[in-house]
Amino acid sequence: MSASSPERLAEWVNASPEARTRALAKCLETIAFKDPRIHAWVQINPQSATDSGPLSGIPFGAKDIIDTRGLATEYGSQIYRGRVGVEDADIITELKSRGAILLGKTQTTAFAYMTPGPTRNPRNVEHTPGGSSSGSAAAVAAGMVPLALGTQTKGSVLRPASYCGVTGFKPTFDTFSMRGVLPFAKSLDTLGFFTHTPEDMRVLWRSLGRDSDGAELSVLGAASPTPTVDVPMARAFNESLVMLQQAGLTVRFINIAGMLSKLADAAHVVMCYEAARFHQQRYEEHGDRLADLAELVRSGLQIPESRYDGARRHIDACRQKMAELFQYTPVIAVPAATGPAPNGLGSTGDPTMNSPWTALGTPAISIPMPVEGDLPLGLQLTAAHGNDALLLRAAERVAAIMAAA
Amino acid sequence: MSASSPERLAEWVNASPEARTRALAKCLETIAFKDPRIHAWVQINPQSATDSGPLSGIPFGAKDIIDTRGLATEYGSQIYRGRVGVEDADIITELKSRGAILLGKTQTTAFAYMTPGPTRNPRNVEHTPGGSSSGSAAAVAAGMVPLALGTQTKGSVLRPASYCGVTGFKPTFDTFSMRGVLPFAKSLDTLGFFTHTPEDMRVLWRSLGRDSDGAELSVLGAASPTPTVDVPMARAFNESLVMLQQAGLTVRFINIAGMLSKLADAAHVVMCYEAARFHQQRYEEHGDRLADLAELVRSGLQIPESRYDGARRHIDACRQKMAELFQYTPVIAVPAATGPAPNGLGSTGDPTMNSPWTALGTPAISIPMPVEGDLPLGLQLTAAHGNDALLLRAAERVAAIMAAA
Numbered sequence: 103m104s105a106s107s108p109e110r111l112a113e114w115v116n117a118s119p120e121a122r123t124r125a126l127a128k129c130l131e132t133i134a135f136k137d138p139r140i141h142a143w144v145q146i147n148p149q150s151a152t153d154s155g156p157l158s159g160i161p162f163g164a165k166d167i168i169d170t171r172g173l174a175t176e177y178g179s180q181i182y183r184g185r186v187g188v189e190d191a192d193i194i195t196e197l198k199s200r201g202a203i204l205l206g207k208t209q210t211t212a213f214a215y216m217t218p219g220p221t222r223n224p225r226n227v228e229h230t231p232g233g234s235s236s237g238s239a240a241a242v243a244a245g246m247v248p249l250a251l252g253t254q255t256k257g258s259v260l261r262p263a264s265y266c267g268v269t270g271f272k273p274t275f276d277t278f279s280m281r282g283v284l285p286f287a288k289s290l291d292t293l294g295f296f297t298h299t300p301e302d303m304r305v306l307w308r309s310l311g312r313d314s315d316g317a318e319l320s321v322l323g324a325a326s327p328t329p330t331v332d333v334p335m336a337r338a339f340n341e342s343l344v345m346l347q348q349a350g351l352t353v354r355f356i357n358i359a360g361m362l363s364k365l366a367d368a369a370h371v372v373m374c375y376e377a378a379r380f381h382q383q384r385y386e387e388h389g390d391r392l393a394d395l396a397e398l399v400r401s402g403l404q405i406p407e408s409r410y411d412g413a414r415r416h417i418d419a420c421r422q423k424m425a426e427l428f429q430y431t432p433v434i435a436v437p438a439a440t441g442p443a444p445n446g447l448g449s450t451g452d453p454t455m456n457s458p459w460t461a462l463g464t465p466a467i468s469i470p471m472p473v474e475g476d477l478p479l480g481l482q483l484t485a486a487h488g489n490d491a492l493l494l495r496a497a498e499r500v501a502a503i504m505a506a507a
Numbered sequence: 508m509s510a511s512s513p514e515r516l517a518e519w520v521n522a523s524p525e526a527r528t529r530a531l532a533k534c535l536e537t538i539a540f541k542d543p544r545i546h547a548w549v550q551i552n553p554q555s556a557t558d559s560g561p562l563s564g565i566p567f568g569a570k571d572i573i574d575t576r577g578l579a580t581e582y583g584s585q586i587y588r589g590r591v592g593v594e595d596a597d598i599i600t601e602l603k604s605r606g607a608i609l610l611g612k613t614q615t616t617a618f619a620y621m622t623p624g625p626t627r628n629p630r631n632v633e634h635t636p637g638g639s640s641s642g643s644a645a646a647v648a649a650g651m652v653p654l655a656l657g658t659q660t661k662g663s664v665l666r667p668a669s670y671c672g673v674t675g676f677k678p679t680f681d682t683f684s685m686r687g688v689l690p691f692a693k694s695l696d697t698l699g700f701f702t703h704t705p706e707d708m709r710v711l712w713r714s715l716g717r718d719s720d721g722a723e724l725s726v727l728g729a730a731s732p733t734p735t736v737d738v739p740m741a742r743a744f745n746e747s748l749v750m751l752q753q754a755g756l757t758v759r760f761i762n763i764a765g766m767l768s769k770l771a772d773a774a775h776v777v778m779c780y781e782a783a784r785f786h787q788q789r790y791e792e793h794g795d796r797l798a799d800l801a802e803l804v805r806s807g808l809q810i811p812e813s814r815y816d817g818a819r820r821h822i823d824a825c826r827q828k829m830a831e832l833f834q835y836t837p838v839i840a841v842p843a844a845t846g847p848a849p850n851g852l853g854s855t856g857d858p859t860m861n862s863p864w865t866a867l868g869t870p871a872i873s874i875p876m877p878v879e880g881d882l883p884l885g886l887q888l889t890a891a892h893g894n895d896a897l898l899l900r901a902a903e904r905v906a907a908i909m910a911a912a
Contacts, residue, residue: 127536134538138548138611139579146540174544184633206543220625228589 111248111302114160115309122159129161129205133246139227141220142241145174146206155201156309162197163208163241163250165234169282170194170207177284178210178219178234181388191282193251193293200309205247208237211450213381214253214286216394218450225267226476229443232262233450235294239266242296249306250296254460255286255373257439257453259294260468264480265443265451267470269497271295271303273490275463287376289414290369290460300469300497307494316492319499321352323431328359330454332441338471338479339437345507346500354431362436365420365458371405371413372461378402417461421487424462428486433496438468438480455482465490467497472504516653516707519565520714527564534566534610538651544632546625547646550579551611560606561714567602568613568646568655570639574687575599575609582689583615583624583639586793596687598656598698605714610652613642616855618786619658619691621799623855630672631881634848637667638855640699644671647701654711655701659865660691660778662844662858664699665873669885670848670856672875674902676700676708678895680868692781694819695774695865705874705902712899721897724904726757728836733764735859737846743876743884744842750912751905759836767841770825770863776810776818777866783807822866826892829867833891838901843873843885860887870895872902877909 108114108125117125130146137143144166153159168191169175175187194204209219214234221236223229224244231240235252239262242250252259254272263270272294285291297303308314324343327336347353378399385392385399392399428434440452459466464487468480483500485493513519513530522530535551542548549571558564573596574580580592599609614624619639626641628634629649636645640657644667647655657664659677668675677699690696702708713719729748732741752758783804790797790804797804833839845857864871869892873885888905890898 127532130539131532131535132539134535134542135551137539137543138546139550141543143543146543 151198158201161205192279232265257456264438267478316495319496369461374402438482442477556603563606566610597684637670662861669843672883721900724901774866779807843887847882
């Protein structure tokens with residue numbers, strides 16, 4: 103690994119200790135140069151537990167709803183400004199135990215809901231980086247760190263990955279302990295990772311002791327883009343499918359637009375119902391200082407239990423249907439966002455392309471597609487529950503085909 | 508110079524080129540570690556003109572109302588977000604021509620008026636760093652850079668220096684060209700510098716080819732603190748005077764509280780009148796998007812010319828009186844601020860301890876006094892028009908006495 107390109111996790115794990123030390127210094131230099139413009143970080147304060155392990159010396163950032171002992175854990179909220187974490191979340195402990203260095207905390211929307219933090223998109227600072235894992239996506243995209251942690255309740259990992267042009271991966275629901283991660287809607291909340299490439303992600307997966315021997319991709323299901331997808335995204339998606347077909351993959355178009363739309367609606371009901379109850383006490387304490395979250399609590403508490411139960415039953419039924427579909431097409435491709443990162447920092451964009459898969463709990467990954475111009479577009483791939491290794495290998499293959507085309 | 512303490516400008520100028528390079532890397536590392544918390548910088552993007560000169564390889568930050576070619580020059584205003592400077596201001600050219608490296612731009616309140624930027628006080632991040640030269644004071648205080656540029660129309664250099672515990676120096680009015688510096692009130696606007704110590708400031712002064720052979724301090728005039736000064740500041744000020752007397756200086760108490768108060772009022776009238784006219788066109792274009800500046804334009808335009816002329820005449824008369832007073836006590840000490848940095852980031856504090864001296868155009872410097880606790884307090888020293896060398900030498904002596912006490 104050259105010290106001048108410390109972005110790639112896959113290169114870090116094969117580098118000498120000296121090269122890792124140089125690369126870490128390069129990360130800090132990049133942060134010094136770029137963070138005053140990008141605002142990806144809440145705090146930099148390196149912490150490590152051991153020098154050995156497959157991730158030895160590799161720095162990572164953690165979204166600021168993830169508890170970290172002795173470091174800021176402010177939930178992206180003015181109300182918790184100055185709050186210091188009391189205990190490392192389990193995922194922090196796991197990464198540290200494998201040698202990784204917690205470099206610091208990354209910006210999040212308030213409580214991982216809608217109010218944006220200060221983070222800007224490194225590809226074009228006039229545009230949102232997406233959210234809620236805004237700082238983690240931007241830090242990786244800007245070359246500040248080769249790995250960062252996020253969470254996704256609707257589309258908070260894959261959407262910012264798509265907007266920032268990096269790889270974002272949400273493993274199968276419940277793969278990692280959520281202890282120490284501030285909940286939003288517990289039946290949806292999922293840990294996720296940002297790296298530069300799917301190869302990096304697979305190396306991470308292996309370094310975490312997970313199975314990474316997926317079958318080779320030969321058949322890809324492709325959902326037709328829905329009307330919510332804008333022209334640049336629909337065009338890039340279709341052109342990517344053409345590339346994959348030309349490279350010998352079988353692409354089967356499947357019509358799941360209706361199911362995905364209803365799933366997104368059901369996921370929204372579940373999220374509002376659970377988040378309102380989780381944040382109710384905070385709302386009673388802080389009221390309208392919670393801004394959009396206050397409104398969510400008020401409206402979410404109006405949702406009758408019967409409607410919540412119905413939404414959960416609908417999601418369960420869809421899980422059955424999707425399990426059958428995945429037998430036919432083990433990997434399914436859809437756009438990772440409705441379009442490129444919107445202009446302005448007032449909103450972090452639309453999560454509806456991701457929320458169905460978060461509700462289903464299937465693993466999902468966003469990888470950058472070839473684009474003209476400075477605003478990236480992500481391709482989202484998903485696979486059946488537990489088929490993370492298959493998905494990661496497929497993503498690596500798809501990325502290689504698109505890079506060669 | 509050790510690479511672990513690159514704060515002191517006086518050490519940089521005597522260091523080897525290799526040590527300067529190491530110290531520059533250390534500055535960038537410090538920025539990476541601290542700026543996500545402090546937000547001193549708008550942009551980091553090193554620029555140099557020559558490798559030789561007395562300031563060779565020494566990095567500095569420039570307040571973001573100072574034009575810099577190819578770097579952000581956004582005036583601390585959302586309206587100018589994304590604006591890139593077209594030409595280096597004369598002071599930038601002068602520093603670069605002596606070998607200094609423009610490291611980047613520092614945060615300012617909007618248009619160097621009241622709306623605070625994101626910068627926090629490095630001594631206690633819950634407190635304001637002061638303003639309007641917020642980022643420059645904080646960057647030096649945090650050890651990110653040994654030198655930074657600010658401007659002062661009322662108290663925008665010496666007050667943040669006092670709040671952040673660094674040395675802030677405003678030379679005699681009109682010593683440096685203001686070309687390329689966004690005006691606020693042209694008869695008051697003055698360039699200023701931040702360094703760690705008065706020794707650093709004197710080294711800078713010499714490096715800029717200015718006379719630094721002032722006479723030795725023996726008599727100090729001391730203004731009795733006014734009621735606007737709070738208890739911690741009054742106590743620290745009086746204790747400092749005791750230390751100086753014990754070290755052999757003659758301290759003469761002088762009663763200028765009434766004159767200073769009327770001078771502050773006159774300076775306010777002049778500022779409002781001039782700023783309203785300078786910003787009038789901007790106000791017609793952007794209206795209430797200028798926030799507090801819009802209100803200033805509306806009220807400032809109501810000031811009749813006769814009142815403005817009266818205020819200027821009053822200031823002229825005070826200049827005469829003060830010139831006589833300086834013959835009797837060549838250096839005068841007053842508190843550099845009304846107290847320690849206020850809690851919160853909503854206001855950058857009260858400039859009334861500085862604005863009389865800005866209006867008079869006399870050189871003024873703030874140096875840290877010994878304090879208990881984490882919030883610094885500055886001692887302000889002033890001298891007659893053009894007596895910058897005398898003032899710098901006096902400040903170095905006073906700092907040495909306080910350090911030894």
